[in-house]
Amino acid sequence: QSALTQPPSASGSPGQSVTISCTGTSSDVGAYNFVSWYQQHPGNAPKLIIYEVTQRPSGVPDRFSGSKSGSSASLTVSGLQTEDEADYYCMSYTVAHTVIFGGGTKLTVL
């Protein structure tokens, strides 16, 4: 299975909005609404920030939002803050009962 496609990098200034894309196929992203997003700061384990395309776990700021259209999903970070600088990974459940990650996007807050 090939990784979901994410841009390697994204950037924005504090207060701006940034959107990170995640492109899959009809066998993963396009098959179910089971797309999740993870934030990883250097040296730390990833942290869940979005699940089921649009849902935020308790404690995750509403600046983080998700969406999906067809076989592509997106994560939007609004009102960028310096602490949002991190790596972001999308993940999808697949028709083969496996899961697959995106290659990751490094978000830089300028």
Add this chain to the structure above:
Amino acid sequence: QLQLQESGPGLVKPSETLSLTCIVSGGSMSDISHNWGWIRQAPGKGLEWIAMMYDGGYIFYNPSLKSRVTISVDSSRSQLSLKVRSVTAGDTAVYYCVRYTRFADYFDSWGQGILVTVSS
């Protein structure tokens, strides 16, 4: 609060078997709403899903690793195990023990990770 703690050797020789254990505390491994699995991350690289066990003992593996990987769960001891056979330098990574929430399909709990280096 659920905690996952990986343990095992930090250095493994090429062609040998990498063996890791994860101790789960603060929650039950018998909960049918959760699966248990492993994810790894090579230095400077992205996340790679390895395998996951469903209740009833069904296991699904990453096709690229299936021939070399075995995972098992001992609910009575709250332990999850991983074995990777015939390792090469390409298996050098931080290995994470994870809990997966079924029916919504996401990883909600992660261990801190353990770095395993494959080198002679």
